[in-house]
Amino acid sequence: MNSARDPRIAVVGAGLGGLALAAVLQRHGRSVTVFEREASAGARSQGGTLDIHAGTGQIALRAAGLLDRFRALARPEGQEWRVLDPATGTALPFTGPVHDEDSPEIDRGQLRGLFLESLAAGTVRWGCTVTGTTPLGDGTWRLLLGDGTTEDVDLVVGADGAWSRIRPAVSPATPAYTSVTFVEAGFDDCDLRHPALARMVGHGSLLAKSDGKTLFAQRNSSGHIRAYIAFRAPQDWHLAAGVDLGDQATVRTHLLKMFDGWDESLLYLLRHNDRAFINRPLFVLPAPHTWEHVPGITLLGDAAHLMPPVGLGANLAMLDGADLAHALITEASIDDALQAYEGIMLPRSTEAALDCAGALDHLVPPTDV
Incomplete structure (x- = not known):
């Protein structure tokens, strides 16, 4: 095993959370490899626009040294909301969930591009599918790759979204x-x-x-x-x-x-x-979704706390990545870092998941039918 200051860190998934983790680690001189099954950064559409909150997503961008570049691309005017009466098309007062006052919009693809451009060449291994993990008994892990090869690492971070291949190593939960x-x-x-x-x-x-x-x-x-x-x-x-x-x-x-x-x-x-x-x-994961600490492996973003898409998920994923990077940089060992990170992330995500469930009910109210 490598020294505590130079562990072999594998991030599975090149979404916003995994890239935030990699960007902050590299900014502090740490090595990291991101495994991504997509063939390239442009292999598919990255979805719509995101409101990036001052108290979550922007904290991660600042930690990655990207806040000014984000500001140059973001659209503050995108925070505007209009509510219309379905029967008449006339304006109604907006009564939806209110996020941070400073929450400018940016296309998800643009934001992902900022992170990718900040990383050292070769950090992301495109077209590299991780099918599962196997513990090696000493706190390290073996990644099982889609081409039949393996990689042994000191830390696996499951940042691979709703249907995570890494989650089963720490939790039996599945999205519903x-x-x-x-x-x-x-x-x-x-x-x-x-x-x-x-x-x-x-x-x-x-x-x-x-x-x-x-x-x-x-x-x-x-x-x-x-x-x-x-x-x-x-x-x-x-x-x-x-x-x-x-x-x-x-x-x-x-x-x-x-x-x-x-x-x-x-x-x-x-x-x-x-x-x-x-x-x-x-789909969502149970709220709360928690697990007993497992040495050498953890989750972030949707892999850890899949929530309804009501404005918090991407922000929390990036903050997860920044918090985990900070713990890995400041704590004495990987195990100490994971326990510090999970001690912050799990309670935070539980509260956010409950808030998001309420927000979804506000967005698409339940009926008795």
């Missing part, structure tokens, strides 16, 4: 369906191609909800608007409804029927999307 599904839709070059929609959404986010159904749209960079059609239904709602998710016309017809009676200005989100509908059932 929330009863809420988002169907995503996208609109390109909105100021020119969809001007009425662009005016309605404004610079930030738009919300309309009624009877367990919600339409939510958010402005992204480069004139893109991403919309989510949210409703409570069984996970296999499309099968029961006879809807082929690959048939866009059939999906559209079903959604329009579901939102019958809503104002036509809002139904534009269902009628005129440029990008295909994407079905996204929401």
Whole structure:
């Protein structure tokens, strides 16, 4: 085993939390390798816009030395919220969850790019799938890779998201369906191609909800608007409804029927999307999700505390990464560092998960139907 000051650290997953951990470690001269199954940084879309909070995500960016670069890209105007009456399309007061006053928006892909650009060449091993881990009996671990090879390391950090391959080494918990599904839709070059929609959404986010159904749209960079059609239904709602998710016309017809009676200005989100509908059932880990400390291995972000996507998950993942890096830098041993980190992260994530569950109920209110 390497010395305590130069451990072999393997981060599984190149999402925001894992990259924050790697960036802070490297800023302090520590070695780290990130294993990522995607073939490259641009292998897939990174999702929508994120509000990065002063009390969580921005702390991690500051620790990584990236706060000024974030500020240069972020959109403070993206914090604007508009709430509309579903039946009339008229404005209503905003009464949703309020995050930090300083929570500018940035596209997830732009934020990920900041972290990736800050890392030393070769830090991320692209196209390298980790299928599992095996303890070696002395506090070290063997990573099992998709190509049949292995890597022995002193510390494994599972930053590999909702369906983590690392989580089973510390916890038997698995994500459960929330009863809420988002169907995503996208609109390109909105100021020119969809001007009425662009005016309605404004610079930030738009919300309309009624009877367990919600339409939510958010402005992204480069004139893109991403919309989510949210409703409570069984996970296999499309099968029961006879809807082929690959048939866009059939999906559209079903959604329009579901939102019958809503104002036509809002139904534009269902009628005129440029990008295909994407079905996204929401899953969460139990709250609280905790585990007994296991030497040489831990979790962060969605692997540790998968929550509804209501504005906290990415912020907490980055803060997890920064906190774990700080512990590894300041504590005398890996074991001391993990216990210090988990002592902070687990209680914090429990409180946040309960808050997010309440926020999801506010966003898509439960019904008796």
